[in-house]
Amino acid sequence: MRDPVTATRLRSFGTTIFTEMTRLANQHHAVNLAQGFPDFAGPQFAKDAAVRAIGEDRNQYGRMQGEVPLVEAIAASLHARHGLTYDPMTEIVVTSGATEAIAATILALVEPGDEVVVLEPYYDSYRACISMAGGVPRFVTLRAPDFRWAPGAVAAAFSPRTRMVLVNTPHNPTGRVLTRAEMTEIAAQCVAHDAICVTDEVYDRLVFDGEHVAMATLPGMRERTISINSTGKTFSVTGWKVGWAAAPAALAKAVATAHQFLTFAVATPFQHAAAEALRTATTYYDDFLRDYRGRRDFLVGALRDAGFAVTVPEGTYFVMADIRPLGWDDDVAFCRHLVEEIGVAAIPPTAFYENKAEGRFLTRWAFCKRDETLRTGVERLSKLRRR
Ligand SMILES: Cc1ncc(COP(=O)(O)O)c(C=O)c1O
Numbered sequence: 001m002r003d004p005v006t007a008t009r010l011r012s013f014g015t016t017i018f019t020e021m022t023r024l025a026n027q028h029h030a031v032n033l034a035q036g037f038p039d040f041a042g043p044q045f046a047k048d049a050a051v052r053a054i055g056e057d058r059n060q061y062g063r064m065q066g067e068v069p070l071v072e073a074i075a076a077s078l079h080a081r082h083g084l085t086y087d088p089m090t091e092i093v094v095t096s097g098a099t100e101a102i103a104a105t106i107l108a109l110v111e112p113g114d115e116v117v118v119l120e121p122y123y124d125s126y127r128a129c130i131s132m133a134g135g136v137p138r139f140v141t142l143r144a145p146d147f148r149w150a151p152g153a154v155a156a157a158f159s160p161r162t163r164m165v166l167v168n169t170p171h172n173p174t175g176r177v178l179t180r181a182e183m184t185e186i187a188a189q190c191v192a193h194d195a196i197c198v199t200d201e202v203y204d205r206l207v208f209d210g211e212h213v214a215m216a217t218l219p220g221m222r223e224r225t226i227s228i229n230s231t232g233k234t235f236s237v238t239g240w241k242v243g244w245a246a247a248p249a250a251l252a253k254a255v256a257t258a259h260q261f262l263t264f265a266v267a268t269p270f271q272h273a274a275a276e277a278l279r280t281a282t283t284y285y286d287d288f289l290r291d292y293r294g295r296r297d298f299l300v301g302a303l304r305d306a307g308f309a310v311t312v313p314e315g316t317y318f319v320m321a322d323i324r325p326l327g328w329d330d331d332v333a334f335c336r337h338l339v340e341e342i343g344v345a346a347i348p349p350t351a352f353y354e355n356k357a358e359g360r361f362l363t364r365w366a367f368c369k370r371d372e373t374l375r376t377g378v379e380r381l382s383k384l385r386r387r
Contacts, residue, residue: 013128017351021335025345030338031377033299034345036172036317038368042236045280050240050273062268065256066094066244069275074229074244077278082214084222090249093256094271096263097241098202098230103129104258105198105226105245106164110135114163117154117189121173121352121359123200126166135163139354144362145311145322147174148182158189164196165189167215170203173349173364174320175313177210187218196251197225202243205234205285208293209314216246223248226255231274233317234288235281236368242266242274292317295367295374302378303365307386317368320349324361327387331360338363343380 004011021034032039041047065071071088078084086092095101102125110116112134118126120139130137138157140149158165167186169178178186190197199215216225230243245255296312299319303310308321328334331348339345346363353359367374 009131009134010128013131016124017347021339021345021347024336024339028339028343030343030345031373031380032345033365033367033369033374033377034335034347036233036366036368037238038236039373040236040370043277043281043284045284046231046235046237046273046277049276049280050269053269053272056272058268058272060268062094062265062271064260064265065089065252066092066266067268067271067275070094070242070271070278071244073275073278074246078214078227078246082217084214084216084246086246087249091246091252093245093247093252093259094266095243095245095255095259096266097232098200098228098243099125099241100259100263101228101230101243101245101255102126102166102198102200103132104255104262105228106130106133106135107262108254108258109196109251110163113161115159115161117157117162117165117195119149119166119168119171120354121349122166123168123172124352127354136161137354138162141353141355141358142171142174142176143358144320145309147171147176147311147320154185154189158193158195160193162189162193162195164198166198166200168200170201170207170212170315172203172316173318173347173352175311175316175318177207177212177314179210180213183213183215184218187215187221190224191220195224197221198228199225200228202228202230202233203316204229205288206292206317207315208289208296209312212315224251226251231277233368234285235274235277240267240270240274242270292367295369295371298371298374299365299367299378302374302381306378306381306384308363317366319365319367321363321365322361323363325386326384329361331362335363338384342383344377 025032075088106129110133226247232238
């Protein structure tokens with residue numbers, strides 16, 4: 001057989017850092033503060049709805065663009081939250097998690113050679129999907145320690161060849177919540193270059209400081225924005241993989257065209273459960289945010305006590321910590337030491353940077369964990385010594 005077997009466009013990607021760190025964490029019986037999945041249960045009302053849907057025999061292929069109760073619940077939620085109106089039947093596409101929404105969007109809309117502007121560090125699927133579509137990434141770096149871009153960086157990344165910009169707010173891995181001024185700066189470039197804006201808002205219910213600005217609410221943006229979200233983070237059910245894209249009909253149709261050949265339809269019972277979760281959740285969101293704020297404050301304090309320089313996240317369930325005060329400057333070597341010798345797993349974020357030097361001195365920690373897990377991890381950090 002031809003060697004290497006992987007197609008050129010994917011050859012540089014290999015196994016994701018999440019799989020790799022989780023494997024190492026299991027091998028060394030480490031506390032896994034690396035991968036962003038909760039180790040606690042999702043809300044009972046959502047789980048009951050999933051069991052009920054299976055019992056009611058909602059077990060065959062669903063509607064390709066999404067089961068009607070779910071697309072209606074998504075449209076209702078976007079309207080209640082942001083005052084945005086979407087036609088549930090033509091402007092919403094349900095996908096296998098936000099991950100498939102991102103892939104379908106990029107594959108549907110990016111031509112080979114088109115430029116795609118991406119914030120760096122980035123969620124790693126963005127980079128791979130741009131490559132699968134033959135697009136050319138252009139990076140805007142969010143620079144430590146406050147993770148803001150340099151003046152003029154956004155304008156410099158756009159060009160006449162820009163087809164799309166991928167915006168993630170609240171932002172993984174930095175924990176930034178982009179301000180209205182920053183969102184407006186990106187919006188102005190989109191309008192000036194007639195570019196499509198894709199916003200990944202999977203952490204929109206996890207904003208501790210500042211406000212979540214939905215890009216589609218800014219002037220001139222609804223017509224060119226694809227808003228992506230999912231139930232995984234908000235309802236602590238990352239294994240359900242129910243996500244969606246909301247966009248004007250022509251863009252939604254393009255996304256659905258790709259979606260129908262990637263997965264065709266998403267697990268039917270989980271779609272019905274997601275619809276019920278969205279309809280039922282009211283006070284749930286407040287409790288959810290309060291609990292996460294407590295976890296954030298605990299981990300930030302503990303990482304500082306352990307000697308890291310920590311940037312307090314404004315949103316998401318991740319925190320970035322600088323390892324230089326501990327005498328390290330190589331994230332991969334540090335994370336290997338951490339998992340093998342200290343018994344705790346974190347993510348080396350150079351995996352999310354094209355300009356590796358920007359992230360080499362950082363580590364990413366996930367606090368979507370039970371108090372007990374966080375406490376055990378933090379106790380182990382007391383073994384960390386300055387090199
Ligand atoms: C920024 C971002 N987008 C998308 C996803 C994936 O979402 P889903 O599990 O719904 O595919 C994640 C998961 O970690 C993420 O952090």
